[in-house]
Amino acid sequence: MTHESDATLSIPGRISLHRGRAPQPTPGKGEVSIHVHAAGVNVTEVDWYPTTHTKAGTPRENAIPGHEFSGVIAALGEDVTGFTIGQPVYGMNDWFAEGATAEFCLTQPASIAPKPVTLTHAEAATIPIGALTAWQGLFDHARLQPGERVLVHGGAGAVGLFAVQLAHRHGAHVIATASTPTLDLVKQLGADVVIDYKTARFQDLVHDIDVVFDTVGGETRDLSWPLLKHQGRMVTIAGDAETSTDPRTKDHFFIVEPSQTQLIEIAKLLDAGSLKTFVNAAVPFDQAASAYAKTIPQKLGYGKVVITLAD
Ligand SMILES: NC(=O)c1ccc[n+]([C@@H]2O[C@H](COP(=O)([O-])OP(=O)(O)OC[C@H]3O[C@@H](n4cnc5c(N)ncnc54)[C@H](OP(=O)(O)O)[C@@H]3O)[C@@H](O)[C@H]2O)c1
Numbered sequence: 001m002t003h004e005s006d007a008t009l010s011i012p013g014r015i016s017l018h019r020g021r022a023p024q025p026t027p028g029k030g031e032v033s034i035h036v037h038a039a040g041v042n043v044t045e046v047d048w049y050p051t052t053h054t055k056a057g058t059p060r061e062n063a064i065p066g067h068e069f070s071g072v073i074a075a076l077g078e079d080v081t082g083f084t085i086g087q088p089v090y091g092m093n094d095w096f097a098e099g100a101t102a103e104f105c106l107t108q109p110a111s112i113a114p115k116p117v118t119l120t121h122a123e124a125a126t127i128p129i130g131a132l133t134a135w136q137g138l139f140d141h142a143r144l145q146p147g148e149r150v151l152v153h154g155g156a157g158a159v160g161l162f163a164v165q166l167a168h169r170h171g172a173h174v175i176a177t178a179s180t181p182t183l184d185l186v187k188q189l190g191a192d193v194v195i196d197y198k199t200a201r202f203q204d205l206v207h208d209i210d211v212v213f214d215t216v217g218g219e220t221r222d223l224s225w226p227l228l229k230h231q232g233r234m235v236t237i238a239g240d241a242e243t244s245t246d247p248r249t250k251d252h253f254f255i256v257e258p259s260q261t262q263l264i265e266i267a268k269l270l271d272a273g274s275l276k277t278f279v280n281a282a283v284p285f286d287q288a289a290s291a292y293a294k295t296i297p298q299k300l301g302y303g304k305v306v307i308t309l310a311d
Helices: 043-047 128-141 160-169 180-188 218-222 247-252 260-271 285-292
Strands: 004-010 018-023 032-040 068-076 088-092 104-107 112-114 149-153 173-178 193-196 209-214 228-236 279-284 304-308
Touching (some): 004 285, 018 285, 032 128, 128 160, 160 173, 160 209, 173 180, 279 285
Parallel strands (some): 149 173
Antiparallel strands (some): 004 018, 032 068, 032 304, 088 112
16 A cells, blocks of 8 residues: 655755655665664665666666664564654664654664653654764774773764763773864763864874774874874774775775664664754755755754654
8 A cells, every 4th residue: 555655855966955745764674664763864874876876887867865763663564573653762774774764664663772861852853873883893893892991083973972972981081083173072972082173183092992893084093093003993884985996995984884783782772861962953845955955053063963753
């Protein structure tokens, strides 16, 4: 059964977004349909390869952005177990799938988990990409150990805020870069040292680093290699790393993957008050294109912007 859904934001070209209508998606075998209540905004997504290309490499038109969400299960496809219709969930869907800036989206059960019960949908939608990227970078890729020294570049960003908190909880010595308005916040969240990247040269202040978690890229990453100990590890998520010609950078870049197990662990931390998230601004669907164009007023100046589609 399909219904017309008029709350659908899509990208016809590389950077312009428009409101449109699409059939309500029906979950196939092994899929679930989500009634989206809120979707996270990653502005760089409009330039990513899957936004303009299909998996087969052919041009893609009218891609719906936003691949992290909080909502409720609207329908279950054949062979899906472990979830019930109406259950609140949060998570991600595939970059090549139609995204969550719409009333409904499809995903796989392994890419979602029960929504943290203490959070609103808007708060929960800030989490999947930021927290999973931080978790996977620190623990799966860098294998951060308690007592190690970690340098988080972009410590007040949507990913960096989680990286600082998770590294601190893990018993690491956390050094972060951020700018003046967010220095205190990053310190309160667990950074032992916060360096204002606009007024100081971190490369003169930092040494003997076990793990660099780079969310900034470019010169910041280039200047960080010499700060690593002999056995130190770099992880970079910055978009420019994907197209970098530096083999070291290419080797240390990764793209976040959905993980139900990690989303469950992250929800436990959030519900226990051991991990905090920040809604930079929550805007209704009719301001979604402005959110991607970064022309909406920010509420906090840090954290993630979300688009709300239902209460
Ligand atoms: N590979 C992946 O799987 C993956 C996943 C998520 C995100 N990403 C990418 O990772 C990057 C960060 O994402 P995000 O969502 O965290 O972005 P964000 O919320 O916009 O945060 C970026 C942060 O970097 C800070 N910053 C800017 N220039 C800096 C510098 N020279 N030194 C230190 N900090 C600096 C900004 O601080 P001010 O605002 O104070 O300047 C801001 O707090 C983006 O390029 C995004 O596309 C990749």
